[in-house]
Amino acid sequence: MSKKSALILPTPEEDEAINAGIRSDPDTKELSANEFHQLKPLKQRGRPLGSGQKTQITVRFDSDIIDAFKAAGPGWQTRMNDALKFWITTQHLSSPK
Numbered sequence: 001m002s003k004k005s006a007l008i009l010p011t012p013e014e015d016e017a018i019n020a021g022i023r024s025d026p027d028t029k030e031l032s033a034n035e036f037h038q039l040k041p042l043k044q045r046g047r048p049l050g051s052g053q054k055t056q057i058t059v060r061f062d063s064d065i066i067d068a069f070k071a072a073g074p075g076w077q078t079r080m081n082d083a084l085k086f087w088i089t090t091q092h093l094s095s096p097k
Contacts, residue, residue: 010018022028031039069076 069080072079
């Protein structure tokens with residue numbers, strides 16, 4: 001079942017009333033083209049960039065291992081990463097960065 005959303009545009013009279021209200025508001029100011037081009041976004045959209053030091057892979061773990069880490073709450077992937085780093089150092093394989 002598809003849902004159609006209808007955008008209802010204001011009539012020219014309604015549009016003029018809206019614009020008149022905007023013009024009469026002392027808190028609004030129309031920016032010049034120069035001012036508009038000098039604007040910078042406060043925040044970038046999307047996820048923040050990572051450190052660049054991690055590699056995304058696909059790996060399979062037993063469900064009980066994942067459940068145990070998740071049960072401790074948010075940050076379970078970081079804790080799992082730390083546990084693997086600790087294991088590497090105790091096995092004297094190589095030092096993690």
